[in-house]
Amino acid sequence: MVTSQTPSRFDVFNQHCPTRLVLDRLGDKWALLILHRLQDGPVRFNSLRRDIDGLSQKVLSQVLKRLERDGILARQAFPTVPVTVEYSLTPLGRTLKQAVSALTHWAEENMPQIMAAQQEYDGRLQESA
Amino acid sequence: MVTSQTPSRFDVFNQHCPTRLVLDRLGDKWALLILHRLQDGPVRFNSLRRDIDGLSQKVLSQVLKRLERDGILARQAFPTVPVTVEYSLTPLGRTLKQAVSALTHWAEENMPQIMAAQQEYDGRLQESA
DNA sequence: CCGAATCCTTGACGATACTG
């Protein structure tokens, strides 16, 4: 098995666009949820799995491995009887979390405006029907 | 044709998590590229299509329509002989663009660290093989 | 020129089963 990493969904833009860098790491369904869940300290594998509803072990381990490879989070295994593994944010991961917070803020503040815009947009569709 | 909008890729979290709100709008391949392309003024449909390599008309019109519905960008059609359509950022869209810039900044500053982390990670894989 | 409609491929994700 060759350990070639996910070529991600991009071909051309990956290297050129820094925004892509972020999106390719956080754009999936779960990465942000995981980051959010880790911000208050280390969390174990199955704890994450339980807390995030609908997330399968397969995908969880995939995302964790990718984020660990990127240096965004750290994995520590304890040689207890059944193995214990904790995941935590690295300093790099914490700065990322902060940057994401800016967007979260935007979303919270502008959610109403977006809803309103949608209402109006759908309304205009009605009258032209 | 029912005008039900994309239920997006989420079931549970959509309403609860504001981060989702952003990601569901910008998480696809192209939205960010389009936003970036529009920041300096109105751009025409085919101009966007040409400038963003690999983007099909179908997907372009989909994304444009969605962003227009969200009030992030505006569409203006001129009744010229072959129709002319311009897309531009709304005020709301501009604030979003600013918020995104925070992430872009993070990416630019930390790209080297990520690359380094990947190198080290892959290196550790080698020696354990 | 600006799209909408259709078909098809691909890859992300879920479910399940199995290992250390």
Place this chain on the structure above:
DNA sequence: CAGTATCGTCAAGGATTCGG
């Protein structure tokens, strides 16, 4: 407990065609 391996599903997106 913490994963890996395999399979099937499903929707995003590319290619193409047609309409206003």
